[in-house]
Amino acid sequence: MHSFRKEKYEMKQFFTLFIVLTALLSGCKEDFLDTKPNTNLVIPQRVEDIEILLDNTSINKTGGLGHMGADEYVFVDYAAWQGTFTATERNAYIWAKDIYDGLMTVRDWEQLYLSISFANNALNSLDDLKLPVNSRTNNAKGWALFLRAYAYADLLKNFCLTYDEVTAQTDLGLPIRLSPAIDEIQPRANLADTYTQVITDLKQAAALLTSQFPEKNRNRPYKGAAYAMLARVYLSMNKYTDAEKYADSALNLYNKLIDYNMVSTTSATPFTRTNDEAIFQTTTVGYNIVANAVWNTEVTVNPDIINSYKPNDLRLQIFFAKNPQGNYYVKTGYFGAGAYPFSGLSVDELYLIKAECLARAGKTSDAMQWLNNLLVKRFKNTVPYVPLTATNPDQALQLVLAERKKELIWRGQRWSDIKRLNKIGANITLKRVLNGKEYLLPPNDLRYAYPIPADEITYSNLIQNPR
Template sequence: MKNLKQCIYIIGLFALCSCNKTEFLDKKPASNILTPTSLTDFQGLLDNTTVFNLTGGLDQLSSDDISVSDNDWPNGIPTERNAYIWAKDIYGGDVNISDWNTLYQQVFYANNVLDGLSKSDSLATSQAQYIKGQALFDRAFAFYDLTRTFCKAYDASSASTDLGIPLKLKSGIDNIQQRSTLQQSFDQIFSDLTIATSLLPAIRPSTNLNRPSKIAAYALLARIYLDMRNYQQAEANADQALNLYSTLIDYNTVDTTTDNPFTPTNNNELIYSTAQVNRYGDFPTTANFSLGRIPSTYINLYKSDDLRLSIYFGKFSDGTYYRKVGYYGLGYYPFTGFATDELYLIKAECLARDGQTSAAMDKLNQLLVKRHNKATPFIPLRASSAADALSTILTERSKELIWRGVRWYDLKRFNKEGANITLTRVLNGTTYSLPPNDNRWVMPIPSDEIALSGIQQNPR
């Protein structure tokens, strides 16, 4: 009966999120839509992984670590095809854009939990405080993912005027908000995470990696600060996370022949599991039926004694490569959550940017020795300068975190620093280009959301 009740109210809330305001207000309340009131109900909402533990996928379609052939490109849905070539009209008639809708469903669910807890007699209990920490983390993560996709790269000099996202902080279905500034958006994210970090447990939840911990909160903060180019805070939060959990897998113990080398039970690097939204099933899927390939420019970066080449990728008979099933072993969509390898790379990058060349390379080598085939001796990488170290670390970052939901945002921040990276694709003889800091580095808000709420659209 408890599970049936949970399904009823989850379906009810999902229906509320999926309809527009007018449709909802025109309908009479149904007696089978129950409002969550107990701590079990609240935890059930947050454990609903059809809504939570998902992040956007437009970034993977648009990034430079995916390649689609002339023959395969027409077989994608319009959004996949258009995002791949950075078209001005990305959605091409597609509706229910998950990068926006799913993330705001997460916000809606989290707000329902937070509002319900505020009225609960159990709020002071440790279980209620743990649930509150989860809900705040989930809301902050959703807000952050939305800013990454639908806002400019953070720039402290313009964040107070750059467009942010609608900050929906209450659960009402008619809670329509206009866009905040980007600074206000980040302020809210940090406010949520500050409270969440104080409430979440310090232990990695090894059997419930869909639930956040302090480790996950610090890992999220490290990623956010890295995107903001606040390298001092990125390093500090990476340290906080690694002080709590720093396990790395020796890839010599991983099966290099299987198409599913990682599972939730054998990947001890995992901190918090999320995946790309289950929307784009043609191009960026981690399976041997994916139309998306790994560009040869990336494949050529891996040396023969680098176990990542055979663990991360499978090879087709035509010599092209696909990404094997995701880093956490479930489904066919790329892993986008947090793991210790990313934290080592953040730490190493920040050290290099601070001029600590030797320490930066030592941290990088702690990771690389775990990726090296023991059949040959491991020779630690060295750097002649901080700039040389940074270049090496960023290359290793692109190799280690390929198809992990970070590359597109790395390119955005590199261009904010003057890297002047232009992306180029050639399809059927036509060349498509995306210059640095072009408006198309920011995704358009879906037109149905614009029609419903009247919020300001991004220029394309």
């Protein structure tokens, strides 16, 4: 049978959820999550049950592999790389062909497909129960569609190559599972069909979800979150007209920026989970030390990024702290006091998407206005803010991309950014140096698509990503 990696904290959450929903699991063995069931997870009976199923925050996760391969951090200490971190982390850091070193199960894949199964269970139950169509059932359906699309989009980022209109019909996508049975076996669809599934789900979700912003429950999507996710997905595909359109739609519903002058520069937890900029809350899966290196003093933020922050830029003190050796590491971010980094949707990301799309459309002045509207909230107000200026669209674009790298650091977006930018000629080559040896990841390399976990290859007979 297909097996899941056992994680005690998730067992507790899942069992609590199942008990609330149904008595079907009474008497379950402790190792339930270690055996892949051959039936549905649960059978909800009411719309309230479906909402409880979807409200389980353990399914609001993204993978950490992309962060481990990106250029936001460095290992200063070779001994730490050798001894402190897992084989997967060591191998991902140098883009080895064998990432997992014999590990059969990978949470970046399994956790996301478990989230998809939860969403499919909710959708199937809504159909089976023949519930009356009203705002509540519509919102539940939109919620499930959003979560399914959100998980597939993250899987695309880590396990597939960059979208290319020319090759998308033949490039490998993902197994598209639309049934609640988590033992369902599907072959890998092509990349075009996988993106179509994500976009279709998000558009349907946007039509069904409430327009009311969930101030106290940022793990629950609303219409603006679906628009924001569409903007992110279209940007990852280098489709800027669509990305700008949906960024606008999201910002028309919710548009609040945090004035960083009002944020503590010394606090270990500068932001709350319900901070003004968070639209939808997710974190990375919780087993990757590097990907989840909040307050990990052995993981050093890339000095090139640190040196790019200008004087009076509050982000340097709010985002980072120094270890005794003088190297910067990451504080907690938009996920409040949580141990893992924020990887969700936010208003500042939308500003950056908007600014980038304007620059690419040749609208230099408008692009810089959007960028400066964000940055003025990031610099000390004790001295006059000096707006960034550009004389042409290309210069504006470079400024936007530079600020995107600084603003969205440790948010799980850099890997996708490198992939999409290289697809259109950015020519970003990643380099690591360990113990005097140099490792390179050239643009558009096959290693930008991580291997499918070995147990999934065996169980589902999937085509493995070439490395």
